Amino acid sequence: MNSSLSVGRQLVANGCITDNELNNALQHQQKWQSNSAKEHLVGRTLVEMGYITQSALLECLYQQFKLEREAYVVDSQAQPIIRLEQVVKILDGRRVLDAVDLSIPANRVTAIIGMSGGGKSVILKHMVGLMKPDQGTVWVGDQPLGKLSGRELTRIRNRFSLLFQGGALFDSLNVYDNVAFPLREKTKWTEIEIRSRVMQCLEEVNLVGMERKYPDELSGGMMKRAALARAMVTDPEIVLLDEPTAGLDPIIENAIHYLICDTFMRARYTMVLISHAVPEIFNWCHHVIVLHRGKVLFSGPSREVSASQDPVIQQFIRGEIDGPIQVI
Amino acid sequence: MIDFIQKLGFQTLDLIREVGRMFLFLMDVFFSMLTPPYRWNNFLKQIHFIGIRSLFVIALTAIFAGMVLALQGYYTLSRFGSEALLGPAVALSIIRELGPVLSGLMVTGRAGSALAAELGIMRIREQIDALDVMGISPLKYLVTPRVEAGLIVLPLLTLLFDVIGIWGGYLVAVRLLGMSGGTYFGGIESAVEMHDIVTGIIKSFCFGLIITWICTYKGYFARRGAEGVSHATTSAVVMSSVLILVCDYFITSILL
Numbered sequence: 001m002n003s004s005l006s007v008g009r010q011l012v013a014n015g016c017i018t019d020n021e022l023n024n025a026l027q028h029q030q031k032w033q034s035n036s037a038k039e040h041l042v043g044r045t046l047v048e049m050g051y052i053t054q055s056a057l058l059e060c061l062y063q064q065f066k067l068e069r070e071a072y073v074v075d076s077q078a079q080p081i082i083r084l085e086q087v088v089k090i091l092d093g094r095r096v097l098d099a100v101d102l103s104i105p106a107n108r109v110t111a112i113i114g115m116s117g118g119g120k121s122v123i124l125k126h127m128v129g130l131m132k133p134d135q136g137t138v139w140v141g142d143q144p145l146g147k148l149s150g151r152e153l154t155r156i157r158n159r160f161s162l163l164f165q166g167g168a169l170f171d172s173l174n175v176y177d178n179v180a181f182p183l184r185e186k187t188k189w190t191e192i193e194i195r196s197r198v199m200q201c202l203e204e205v206n207l208v209g210m211e212r213k214y215p216d217e218l219s220g221g222m223m224k225r226a227a228l229a230r231a232m233v234t235d236p237e238i239v240l241l242d243e244p245t246a247g248l249d250p251i252i253e254n255a256i257h258y259l260i261c262d263t264f265m266r267a268r269y270t271m272v273l274i275s276h277a278v279p280e281i282f283n284w285c286h287h288v289i290v291l292h293r294g295k296v297l298f299s300g301p302s303r304e305v306s307a308s309q310d311p312v313i314q315q316f317i318r319g320e321i322d323g324p325i326q327v328i
Numbered sequence: 329m330i331d332f333i334q335k336l337g338f339q340t341l342d343l344i345r346e347v348g349r350m351f352l353f354l355m356d357v358f359f360s361m362l363t364p365p366y367r368w369n370n371f372l373k374q375i376h377f378i379g380i381r382s383l384f385v386i387a388l389t390a391i392f393a394g395m396v397l398a399l400q401g402y403y404t405l406s407r408f409g410s411e412a413l414l415g416p417a418v419a420l421s422i423i424r425e426l427g428p429v430l431s432g433l434m435v436t437g438r439a440g441s442a443l444a445a446e447l448g449i450m451r452i453r454e455q456i457d458a459l460d461v462m463g464i465s466p467l468k469y470l471v472t473p474r475v476e477a478g479l480i481v482l483p484l485l486t487l488l489f490d491v492i493g494i495w496g497g498y499l500v501a502v503r504l505l506g507m508s509g510g511t512y513f514g515g516i517e518s519a520v521e522m523h524d525i526v527t528g529i530i531k532s533f534c535f536g537l538i539i540t541w542i543c544t545y546k547g548y549f550a551r552r553g554a555e556g557v558s559h560a561t562t563s564a565v566v567m568s569s570v571l572i573l574v575c576d577y578f579i580t581s582i583l584l
Binding site: 125128130154155157158160161162164165166168169170171181182185186234 | 450
C-alpha cells in the first residue's frame with residue numbers, strides 16, 4: 001500500500017468506492033474548494049454525495065491503516081523524528097525517567113503505554129520542551145532541544161501540537177474561538193480564511209453546531225474532540241496526544257480512536273499517543289513503547305508486543321494483579 | 329540546635345531563591361513590554377477589568393474615607409479652635425497617604441486576588457503550558473498586559489479617589505457640620521501643592537506595579553491543584569497588601 005496516495009485514491013485501491021465516484025467527488029469539490037485543500041475533504045464529499053456512509057468511510061480507512069500497521073517494520077536506518085538519549089528526570093526526589101533511550105519514527109502512530117505515574121506524560125513534555133531533562137538530550141530531528149535559544153525553540157514548537165490530558169481549552173473562549181486561537185495568534189490569515197479552516201476542523205471532529213458552546217458546557221468526549229480540532233488546526237508535523245480517551249465511555253473511546261486513525265490517514269502526521277486502553281490501542285498504532293519504572297521495556301511494532309515473553313509486559317496487557325508488578 | 333540552624337539556613341536560602349525568581353520574572357515582564365507583538369485588545373481588556381470594574385469600590389471607599397476624616401478632624405481641630413484647617417487636613421491626608429494606599433488595598437482585594445486565581449487555574453489546567461506549546465509566550469500574552477494595565481490604572485484610580493474623598497469631606501464639613509464651603513475649599517487651595525499630588529501619583533504607580541507583579545507571579549507559578557491556587561491567591565493578597573504599606577513608608581521618607 002503506497003501511503004503517499006491521497007485518501008480518495010486509497011479508497012479506490014481498497015475497493016470502497018469506484019474510480020468514477022472519486023472523479024465525480026473531486027470535480028464536485030473543485031467547484032468550491034481551493035487547490036491546496038483539493039483532496040483533503042474528499043472523504044466528506046463522498047459521504048455528502050452518498051457514495052459511502054460516514055461509518056463505512058471510517059471503517060475503510062481503518063482497514064487501510066490495518067494493512068499498513070501489519071506491514072510496518074522498524075527501519076533502523078531511518079532517522080527518527082524525535083529521540084531521547086539517556087534522559088534522566090528526577091521529580092520530588094523520585095527518578096521518574098531513568099536513562100531513557102527511545103526513538104519516535106516519522107509519519108507513524110506511536111503509542112506509549114505503562115503504569116500510571118510511570119513518566120509517560122513527563123516524556124511527552126520533554127519532547128516539546130515543556131520540561132528539561134536533568135541529564136541526557138532530547139533531539140527533534142537533528143536539533144538538541146536543550147541547546148536551543150528561545151526563538152529556535154519556538155520554531156521547533158511550531159512543528160508540534162499537543163492534546164493535553166484535560167484538553168486545556170481556554171475557559172474564557174468558546175469552542176470556535178479556542179480552535180481559531182492558534183491561527184489568530186500565529187498566522188496573518190484573514191477572519192474569512194480562519195473561519196474556513198476552523199469549520200473544516202470542526203467538521204472533521206463532528207462538532208459543527210457546537211461552535212458557541214464554552215468548555216464547561218461540553219461533555220468529556222466533546223472536550224477531547226474540540227481539543228483535537230485545536231491541535232490539528234495549524235496542520236502540525238507532529239501531534240502528541242496525552243491520554244485522548246481517558247475517562248470516556250467505550251463508544252466515545254472507539255470514536256476517538258477512529259478519529260485519530262482518520263486524521264492520520266488524511267494528513268500523515270507523526271502521532272505519539274499515551275494510552276491506558278490496552279490491548280485495544282495495539283490496533284490503532286504502528287509502533288509501541290512500553291515504559292516501566294522509568295525505563296523503556298519494549299519498543300517495536302505493535303503486533304510484536306503481545307508476543308513478548310517479558311512477564312511485566314504480559315501482566316500489563318492482561319491486567320493481572322499477580323506478577324512482577326505488585327500494586328496491592 | 330543544629331537541626332534548627334540547618335532549617336533556618338534552608339529557609340533563608342529558599343527565601344533568597346524566591347526573591348531572585350520574583351525579580352527575574354519582573355525583568356522578563358519589562359523586557360516583554362518592549363518587544364512586539366503588542367496585543368492592544370488584551371491590554372484594553374485588563375484596563376477594563378482592573379480599572380473600570382474597580383470604580384464602584386474605589387468611589388465608595390473614597391467617599392466614606394473623606395467623610396470619616398472630616399468628622400474626626402472637625403472634633404479634634406475644634407478643641408484648638410482650628411476648624412479652618414479641616415479642608416487642608418482632609419485633602420493632604422487623602423492626596424498624600426490615604427488615596428494611594430486605600431486605592432492600592434482595594435484593587436488588591438478586588439482585582440489582585442482575581443488575577444492570581446485566574447492565572448493559577450490556567451496553570452493547573454495546563455492552559456499556560458498549552459500557550460507555550462503553541463509557541464506563544466504565556467508571559468507576554470497573560471502577564472505583561474496585566475502589569476501594564478496596573479501601572480496605568482492605579483494612578484488614575486488614585487486621582488479619582490482624591491477627588492471623591494475631598495468631596496466626601498465637604499459633605500460632612502459643610503453640609504452636616506455647617507462649616508463654610510469657602511473656608512473648606514480655600515484652605516485646600518492654599519495648602520495643597522503640586523508636589524503633594526505628584527507624591528501621591530508616584531506612590532500609586534509603585535503600588536500598581538507591586539499588585540500586578542506579586543499577584544501575577546503567585547498565580548503564574550501556582551502548584552498542586554485547587555489548594556495550591558487558594559494558597560497562591562491568599563499569599564498574593566497578603567504579600568501585596570503588606571508590601572504596599574512597607575513601600576508607602578519608604579517612598580514617603582524619600583519624597584518628604
